[in-house]
Amino acid sequence: xxxxxxxxxxxxxxxxxxxxxxxxxxxxxxxxxxxxxxxxxxxxxxxxxxxxxxxxxxxxxxxxxxxxxxxxxxxxxxxxxxxxxxxxxxxxxxxxxxxxxxxxxxxxxxxxxxxxxxxxxxxxxxxxxxxxxxxxxxxxxxxxxxxxxxxxxxxxxxxxxxxxxxxxxxxxxxxxxxxxxxxxxxxxxxxxxxxxxxxxxxxxxxxxxxxxxxxxxxxxxxxxxxxxxxxxxxxxxxxxxxxxxxxxxxxxxxxxxxxxxxxxxxxxxxxxxxxxxxxxxxxxxxxxxxxxxxxxxxxxxxxxxxxxxxxxxxxxxxxxxxxxxxxxxxxxxxxxxxxxxxxxxxxxxxxxxxxxxxxxxxxxxxxxxxxxxxxxxxxxxxxxxxxxxxxxxxxxxxxxxxxxxxxxxxxxxxxxxxxxxxxxxxxxxxxxxxxxxxxxxxxxxxxxxxxxxxxxxxxxxxxxxxxxxxxxxxxxxxxxxxxxxxxxxxxxxxxxxxxxxxxxxxxxxxxxxxxxxxxxxxxxxxxxxxxxxxxxxxxxxxxxxxxxxxxxxxxxxxxxxxxxxxxxxxxxxxxxxxxxxxxxxxxxxxxxxxxxxxxxxxxxxxxxxxxxxxxxxxxxxxxxxxxxxxxxxxxxxxxxxxxxxxxxxxxxxxxxxxxxxxxxxxxxxxxxxxxxx
Numbered sequence: 001x002x003x004x005x006x007x008x009x010x011x012x013x014x015x016x017x018x019x020x021x022x023x024x025x026x027x028x029x030x031x032x033x034x035x036x037x038x039x040x041x042x043x044x045x046x047x048x049x050x051x052x053x054x055x056x057x058x059x060x061x062x063x064x065x066x067x068x069x070x071x072x073x074x075x076x077x078x079x080x081x082x083x084x085x086x087x088x089x090x091x092x093x094x095x096x097x098x099x100x101x102x103x104x105x106x107x108x109x110x111x112x113x114x115x116x117x118x119x120x121x122x123x124x125x126x127x128x129x130x131x132x133x134x135x136x137x138x139x140x141x142x143x144x145x146x147x148x149x150x151x152x153x154x155x156x157x158x159x160x161x162x163x164x165x166x167x168x169x170x171x172x173x174x175x176x177x178x179x180x181x182x183x184x185x186x187x188x189x190x191x192x193x194x195x196x197x198x199x200x201x202x203x204x205x206x207x208x209x210x211x212x213x214x215x216x217x218x219x220x221x222x223x224x225x226x227x228x229x230x231x232x233x234x235x236x237x238x239x240x241x242x243x244x245x246x247x248x249x250x251x252x253x254x255x256x257x258x259x260x261x262x263x264x265x266x267x268x269x270x271x272x273x274x275x276x277x278x279x280x281x282x283x284x285x286x287x288x289x290x291x292x293x294x295x296x297x298x299x300x301x302x303x304x305x306x307x308x309x310x311x312x313x314x315x316x317x318x319x320x321x322x323x324x325x326x327x328x329x330x331x332x333x334x335x336x337x338x339x340x341x342x343x344x345x346x347x348x349x350x351x352x353x354x355x356x357x358x359x360x361x362x363x364x365x366x367x368x369x370x371x372x373x374x375x376x377x378x379x380x381x382x383x384x385x386x387x388x389x390x391x392x393x394x395x396x397x398x399x400x401x402x403x404x405x406x407x408x409x410x411x412x413x414x415x416x417x418x419x420x421x422x423x424x425x426x427x428x429x430x431x432x433x434x435x436x437x438x439x440x441x442x443x444x445x446x447x448x449x450x451x452x453x454x455x456x457x458x459x460x461x462x463x464x465x466x467x468x469x470x471x472x473x474x475x476x477x478x479x480x481x482x483x484x485x486x487x488x489x490x491x492x493x494x495x496x497x498x499x500x501x502x503x504x505x506x507x508x509x510x511x512x513x514x515x516x517x518x519x520x521x522x523x524x525x526x527x528x529x530x531x532x533x534x535x536x537x538x539x540x541x542x543x544x545x546x547x548x549x550x551x552x553x554x555x556x557x558x559x560x561x562x563x564x565x566x567x568x569x570x571x572x573x574x575x576x577x578x579x580x581x582x583x584x585x586x587x588x589x590x591x592x593x594x595x596x597x598x599x600x601x602x603x604x605x606x607x608x609x610x611x612x613x614x615x616x617x618x619x620x621x622x623x624x625x626x627x628x629x630x631x632x633x634x635x636x637x638x639x640x641x642x643x644x645x646x647x648x649x650x651x652x653x654x655x656x657x658x659x660x661x662x663x664x665x666x667x668x669x670x671x672x673x674x675x676x677x
Contacts, residue, residue, distance in 0.1 A: 036230035164190030349515035356501035397551030430500025
């Protein structure tokens with residue numbers, strides 16, 4: 001049963017139509033992500049669903065008695081006096097029960113023999129305990145700490161909070177209020193990696209439903225169970241997390257391409273028959289084929305290939321409505337058939353290419369006993385580091401730990417506090433600054449590209465800017481009026497013209513929509529040079545990094561890990577697991593207890609649960625594929641080879657499903673028994 005349904009929604013801000021004909025449903029306890037390019041209307045849709053705006057047409061229904069909480073991208077006003085007060089406002093019912101219990105305790109002191117009062121107190125106390133009344137202050141502390149607030153900030157006046165802090169404060173309030181449906185618009189925008197990982201863990205255990213818009217692909221991988229891809233034609237729905245969505249999308253697009261190719265080939269074969277026989281002995285058969293072909297072409301023109309896929313043509317003709325029963329002329333049928341196009345499934349995005357003109361030396365960067373920071377304020381120290389050609393280093397650490405400062409030191413804008421840093425031979429550095437300081441706000445876009453010094457003519461510059469989604473009069477805008485996303489695209493356009501072989505990238509995926517992030521990731525994967533990447537984008541790091549340099553803020557040391565991000569996380573988890581087991585042993589020893597041999601630690605339980613979640617996503621995907629193949633077999637095509645292939649696909653999918661189900665049961669058994677293998 002759905003907790004929220006929306007039917008045929010439309011919204012316009014004249015003269016612009018944002019979207020129309022949008023319908024969706026959010027299942028109970030599902031965690032759904034809406035993805036799509038910037039400007040498609042994702043935030044507007046969330047505002048409609050949250051009741052912040054009214055749709056022009058359509059209806060929205062929230063389940064009876066269900067409570068909803070909405071996090072906008074920016075929170076401008078909060079009601080409480082302090083951060084702690086704001087969190088207390090989320091727990092008004094618990095605090096009301098607490099006040100009533102204290103009042104009843106006072107009455108019982110005056111009337112100790114009142115049995116009815118004592119019974120009422122017992123019932124209310126039970127409700128209070130079930131609602132977490134005895135631990136609500138601890139919950140507030142846990143949520144605030146998880147979202148990156150220090151204890152010193154708990155009683156900070158709300159008027160003193162920054163925009164990002166206000167948004168985090170409102171998110172804390174929403175989580176504490178535990179609504180039945182959370183609607184979150186870019187919830188990770190103002191969180192560092194540690195806070196994002198905490199939020200991922202919190203939402204994985206969330207009992208309610210969640211509807212999320214986020215550009216953080218790694219976050220979506222960890223949290224969501226469904227993906228709704230928003231396009232100009234409505235929604236495409238997918239089951240599983242972001243990575244499953246990418247794979248399913250490619251499979252779906254390939255299936256559509258194959259269907260298109262086979263249908264076009266069949267229609268062209270029919271047309272060829274018609275041309276050969278329309279004036280010959282088989283004229284009646286040719287006329288019949290022409291009549292059918294005419295109806296099919298018109299139906300595809302009206303509905304598109306996606307709408308006719310898997311359906312009998314007679315049914316398609318009924319759905320199209322108003323199909324002209326009079327056959328086309330042969331030349332008209334040929335012309336309109338050639339005009340039919342394969343469905344364009346690609347999401348509009350930048351067309352980025354980065355190629356180094358010259359090869360650098362094998363050693364790109366070396367440092368010994370290096371200290372980075374400002375006079376009187378050392379941010380971190382590293383004994384030794386080395387970066388070689390074609391490697392990609394991800395420099396990670398908390399905000400303020402010195403990542404951007406290190407890049408500025410490498411660029412020669414700052415001197416090292418101590419030690420030595422040497423760059424290799426034949427280097428040409430390309431720098432992408434997080435705040436885009438390299439852009440001149442007084443320039444137009446055309447002037448800024450011309451400043452790179454490539455010698456391009458204005459018409460070539462305009463064509464080039466079009467590859468980065470700047471068109472028409474936009475190209476004459478001053479940089480000072482551009483949005484953050486537009487500045488990011490322009491900075492990437494400049495970077496691509498530098499022919500650099502060593503890229504210093506400071507948050508390059510900030511402000512990019514998911515299609516843009518996917519393009520950037522592919523371009524950097526193919527880049528034949530060296531990359532030093534500062535980013536909170538763990539999906540990008542996971543795809544690119546061959547080394548992880550982590551700044552430990554507590555110790556002020558830069559730790560070097562030679563390996564991928566996945567390997568780095570595995571090592572971190574192993575360390576945490578050993579520390580947890582050691583702490584449990586020490587705790588048990590001090591309490592005079594012993595842990596059962598082979599008992600699962602908390603970390604082992606989490607790992608098994610993660611495997612179960614992945615298996616469930618895979619099972620859902622296989623069930624969808626089986627259903628799709630089954631439908632095709634119910635209405636089999638005429639080609640016996642295709643039918644044979646469908647049968648083989650069905651058998652393979654069924655066997656794979658049985659394997660996954662068996663593994664799922666085994667993992668559940670492990671979790672239920674609570675013992676390690």
